[in-house]
Amino acid sequence: MTAAMQLTNVLKTLADPTRRAVFERIIREGEIAATGLVQGSKVSQPAVSQHLRALRDAGLVAERREGRHIHYRVAPKGLGPLIDWLGHYETFWAERFANLEKLLKESE
Amino acid sequence: MTAAMQLTNVLKTLADPTRRAVFERIIREGEIAATGLVQGSKVSQPAVSQHLRALRDAGLVAERREGRHIHYRVAPKGLGPLIDWLGHYETFWAERFANLEKLLKESE
DNA sequence: ACAATATATAAGCAATTACTTATACGATTG
DNA sequence: CAATCGTATAAGTAATTGCTTATATATTGT
Numbered sequence: 607m608t609a610a611m612q613l614t615n616v617l618k619t620l621a622d623p624t625r626r627a628v629f630e631r632i633i634r635e636g637e638i639a640a641t642g643l644v645q646g647s648k649v650s651q652p653a654v655s656q657h658l659r660a661l662r663d664a665g666l667v668a669e670r671r672e673g674r675h676i677h678y679r680v681a682p683k684g685l686g687p688l689i690d691w692l693g694h695y696e697t698f699w700a701e702r703f704a705n706l707e708k709l710l711k712e713s714e
Numbered sequence: 715m716t717a718a719m720q721l722t723n724v725l726k727t728l729a730d731p732t733r734r735a736v737f738e739r740i741i742r743e744g745e746i747a748a749t750g751l752v753q754g755s756k757v758s759q760p761a762v763s764q765h766l767r768a769l770r771d772a773g774l775v776a777e778r779r780e781g782r783h784i785h786y787r788v789a790p791k792g793l794g795p796l797i798d799w800l801g802h803y804e805t806f807w808a809e810r811f812a813n814l815e816k817l818l819k820e821s822e
Numbered sequence: 823a824c825a826a827t828a829t830a831t832a833a834g835c836a837a838t839t840a841c842t843t844a845t846a847c848g849a850t851t852g
Numbered sequence: 853c854a855a856t857c858g859t860a861t862a863a864g865t866a867a868t869t870g871c872t873t874a875t876a877t878a879t880t881g882t
Contacts, residue, residue, distance in 0.1 A: 614731050621725035622840075623718060633806055640859060653841060655860055674849050674858045685800070692793070692800075695741055730870075748829060761871060763830055782828045782879045824882085831876065838869070846861070852854090 612665070613687040619664040620688075624649055625657040632667055632678050639675040720773070721795040727772040728796075732757055733765040740775055740786050747783040 620626050628643055635642070640658060644651045658678060661667040666684035670677045728734050736751055743750070748766060752759045766786060769775040774792035778785045 610731065614729060614734075617725050617729035617734075621722060621729050623722050624840080626722075626725075630803075633803055641857090644859095649840085650842065651859075652843085652861080656840080659860080671849095676859070680806075689800070692797070726869095732870080749827090752829095757870085758872065759829075760831080760873085764870075767830085779879095784829065825880105826882100827878100827880075829876100829878080832874080833872100835872085836870095839867080840865100841867100842863100842865080844862085844864105846859100848857100848859080850855100850857075852856100 609687060609690070613691050615664045616666065616685065616687050619660050619666060622657075624653070625660060628654060628657050629661055629666060629680075632661075633680055637670070637677045637679045639677050641675065643678070717795060717798070721799050723772045724774065724793065724795050727768050727774060730765075732761070733768060736762060736765050737769055737774060737788075740769075741788050745778070745785045745787045747785050749783065751786070 620629065624647075628647070631643060631646075632638055640651075640654060643658070644654045647654055658667065658669075661678075662669065664684065665681055667678050668681045670679070728737065732755075736755070739751060739754075740746055748759075748762060751766070752762045755762055766775065766777075769786075770777065772792065773789055775786050776789045778787070
């Protein structure tokens with residue numbers, strides 16, 4: 607899988623508002639089971655499950671099974687392709703990007 | 715238009731590889747006419763034109779008419795919604811990275 | 823005015839997407 | 853074991869997408 611394909615996957619995955627909302631909720635909660643995500647969601651349990659699969663396939667979340675529950679959490683490297691891509695065009699938006707690149711370097 | 719909607723537009727627009735390639739070419743060239751973009755593209759002139767419209771509608775490029783030619787250039791603020799969104803979770807990433815660092819140190 | 827060039831729009835179509843309901847799987851409890 | 857809970861998958865569908873060819877709309881030059 608090329609870097610471009612990974613970036614495409616990340617962008618496509620985050621482009622859907624419902625799915626992005628799930629992702630943002632996982633970010634806020636730190637770790638949360640699928641049931642918790644279904645509660646307070648506008649869509650059905652299967653829809654949430656499908657979004658979770660898409661997020662996992664894109665490398666954006668990781669899961670941890672605990673009995674019947676599966677707890678989802680953010681995969682810190684998941685946004686890597688996106689941040690890397692932005693970094694290539696840093697000169698166009700250098701001032702706003704400075705902080706993000708600093709964070710990326712610190713995470714390595 | 716809410717910030718979330720603008721972000722959705724930016725992500726959707728960049729998620730298509732062909733359209734993103736057009737955007738990246740505009741970045742590299744600085745300013746380039748639609749004809750130049752069609753040359754060296756895998757898709758037809760109308761396809762390029764449609765991609766340019768999508769990029770413009772998403773606020774990612776601006777245009778300047780010069781006679782028959784329309785020159786496209788990057789709109790510097792176009793990626794704002796994306797940068798802002800990433801920055802919004804900056805604290806989270808920082809904490810995550812800090813935890814990761816802490817874990818690495820503890821495992822030594 | 824006419825022809826040529828640059829770009830945009832229209833119409834149609836196959837592929838993809840995001841959802842639904844129904845069902846299956848997996849783990850726990852009684 | 854059976855019942856139940858948490859989650860995933862299957863199947864179907866309406867809407868969207870990205871492309872094509874054909875045509876329209878500028879703009880310029882002869």
